[in-house]
Amino acid sequence: MARGDAGFVEFARAASARLVHAAFLMTGDHHQAEDAAQTALVRTYASWSRIHDDDAYGYARRTLVNHLVDGWRRPMREYPTAEVPEQRRPDVADDVATRRWLISILRALSPRERAIVVLRYYFDLPEAQVARELSVSVGTVKSTSSRALEKLRSAAPRSADEEARR
Amino acid sequence: MNELERLRHAMRATERPDAVLDLDTVLREGRRLRTRRRVAGAGAATLAAGLATVVVVVAVGASGPTGRPPPAAVAPPAVGVSPMAEESLDLTPPPTMAGDVLSPKPLGQLVDSGVRHGVDRRVYYFVGVSVPGEPGVSIGLAAGRQAPDGSLTTDMLVNTVEGSDRSAGFHEIGYDESSSAAPAPTFGYFVGPATRIIGTVDGRQVDARLARWSSDKQVVIFWFDPGQLTPGERLDGIIARDGSGRRL
Helix, strand or coil, X not given: CCHHHHHHHHHHHHHHHHHHHHHHHHHCCHHHHHHHHHHHHHHHHHCHHHHCCCCHHHHHHHHHHHHHHHHHCCCCCCCCCCCCCCCCCCCHHHHHHHXXXXXXXXXXXXXXXXXXXXXXXXXCCCHHXXXXXXXXXXXXXXXXXXXXXXXXXXXXXXXXXXXXXX | CCHHHHHHHHHHHXXXXXXXXXXXXXXXXXXXXXXXXXXXXXXXXXXXXXXXXXXXXXXXXEECCCCCCCCCCCCCCCCCCCHHHCCCCCCCCCHHHHHCCCCCCEEEEEEEEEEXXXXXXXXXXXXXXXXXXXXXXXXXXXXXXXXXXXXXXEEEEEECCCCCCCCCEEEEEEXXXXXXXXXXXXXXXXXCCXXXXXXXXXXXXXXXXXXXXXXXXXXXXXXXXXXCXXXXXXXXEEEEECCCCCEC
């Protein structure tokens, strides 16, 4: 394995879980999320000689988000909300409830809103950077973010009620 | 805990640290993609040859006085796919590309779209192209980025591959479907006295921004504000109107 390859493998091992999870938050589908993360890493590796000293994680994240956004421009736009996966930790009930709550509120958002929510609140990027990465204005990020949070607030009580009925 | 805090917590708490990807496949596919980029860069000049319909040509190299690093974000052909460009490419090919790629020289003045990618300006310009057996095709419209030092990076190039590149009406429309961090706003050109160009997407009308080509005032370069039409999103229709509102 070339020296650059070793560096990339180390990077990929460290970044995979977060990229997959971000993709899952944006798609609601584990298989699609793994495919998207893998695509992002393939493209990152293809450009590795140029970027590995730079912000490789940022490059992979941007590639992932753009790849998913490209996918949403195609006809299939639903949020499949995959099954709740098995949990290995002891607090299974809490994890399952949290995941259900998360899925239910993300399902209420449009693809663009989910992308903005994930970039803003999962990756903790500032609004200006979210705007750059999605090639939209800061105003669009602010307004979409605000709209998304409104939806979350309105969706949350219903979700809590649903949980209570389970 | 308010809703936002709960959301942040939930997004982090549901991470699966054991998520494992097949890194052997990643490395193998990454090498293939890298090879395709090299081939596409070296062969883009002749990519249009032999295709029977409109293509979006894979971008070629950088040009400019400062010898800026090689090209960025390219898009795949819309149709008439060449085997060299079967996949969406993104961002800059490896530095080894520098000696292989062409340097398309702008014909006439650059058109500044007003769109910025960091410090770079999104610009459009015509470049010379040659399509064997098609003497009526000599120009293609490029989307590129101009750095503050004046150097130019070509991202996409669209050109006619059959007939005349100056025939009246719409010509190719460039959709940037790459995964670039700086996608080119949808663009194209129209030949005729258009003063307004309107695209339709999802039942919504979007006005394009227009600029006449400095070398031929019959040629109208147009592009769509990325805030109104997401780069890569396909238009359902497009029309041009003259100064009196007549459809051309």
